[in-house]
Amino acid sequence: MFRCIRTPHFLGASLALLVFSTAALAQTFLGPTPYLSKNDSPFLASINAGTTFLETFESGALTTPGVTPSAGAVFGPSSITDSVDADDGTIDGSGTAGHSFFSANGAAGITFTFSAATLGHLPTQAGIVWTDGAGTTLFEAFGPGGVPIGQIGPVAIADGTFNGTTAEDRFFGVTNPAGISSIRISNTAGGIEVDHLQYGIFGAAPPPAVIDVPTLSETALMLLALLTAAFAWRALVKRRGI
Ligand SMILES: [Ca+2]
Numbered sequence: 001m002f003r004c005i006r007t008p009h010f011l012g013a014s015l016a017l018l019v020f021s022t023a024a025l026a027q028t029f030l031g032p033t034p035y036l037s038k039n040d041s042p043f044l045a046s047i048n049a050g051t052t053f054l055e056t057f058e059s060g061a062l063t064t065p066g067v068t069p070s071a072g073a074v075f076g077p078s079s080i081t082d083s084v085d086a087d088d089g090t091i092d093g094s095g096t097a098g099h100s101f102f103s104a105n106g107a108a109g110i111t112f113t114f115s116a117a118t119l120g121h122l123p124t125q126a127g128i129v130w131t132d133g134a135g136t137t138l139f140e141a142f143g144p145g146g147v148p149i150g151q152i153g154p155v156a157i158a159d160g161t162f163n164g165t166t167a168e169d170r171f172f173g174v175t176n177p178a179g180i181s182s183i184r185i186s187n188t189a190g191g192i193e194v195d196h197l198q199y200g201i202f203g204a205a206p207p208p209a210v211i212d213v214p215t216l217s218e219t220a221l222m223l224l225a226l227l228t229a230a231f232a233w234r235a236l237v238k239r240r241g242i
């Protein structure tokens with residue numbers, strides 16, 4: 001009788017573990033979402049906690065560790081600079097007074113490659129804000145060994161101007177418990193401008209926090225319920241004289 005009670009529970013626990021394991025191994029893509037300041041980042045909590053790097057380029061250089069761009073350079077304030085809006089101190093529809101990261105070949109795009117050797121582990125979440133370019137925009141992500149793990153787009157988000165307008169700016173990101181070796185952002189025409197590179201939560205994925213294993217009290221309650229049912233059945237049988 002005991003085995004009959006427990007088997008469904010263990011079956012349920014196994015199924016729960018299987019579902020959890022599948023979910024834990026899956027990558028998740030985030031965006032494109034409007035982005036005017038770091039407060040619009042889905043990684044804000046870990047940025048503020050110091051477990052995710054945020055590079056705003058406002059120092060005039062890419063200074064966060066363990067990342068290498070395939071092309072481009074920091075672009076300082078000018079009439080055509082397209083920084084994230086808040087970086088100049090005011091969210092006012094313009095990013096011209098901030099710093100961005102620009103490459104002249106939007107079609108080739110910019111690949112940011114992360115160094116597990118420098119960082120201690122590949123990041124498990126990464127994102128970039130696309131701020132300017134032309135044509136359609138594509139975000140791609142790669143797991144350990146450079147294996148593609150998916151993409152967002154192509155999406156038509158460019159507003160057709162290159163004077164620092166910020167309503168078009170969009171966040172693209174990915175999370176992958178197994179690690180992210182690089183992200184690539186590109187657009188089909190013109191140059192490409194990005195900002196707020198962010199990556200972090202290093203280290204192995206956390207172990208499953210909750211697994212549905214029956215506790216002693218649950219088992220005891222089940223036994224009690226079955227004993228009660230057995231006594232009730234016995235009483236019924238006696239009363240009916242079966
Ligand atoms: Ca601004």
Ligand SMILES: [Ca+2]
Nearest residue numbers: 056083087099
């Ligand atoms: Ca900036």
Ligand SMILES: [Ca+2]
Nearest residue numbers: 082131165166
């Ligand atoms: Ca823009």
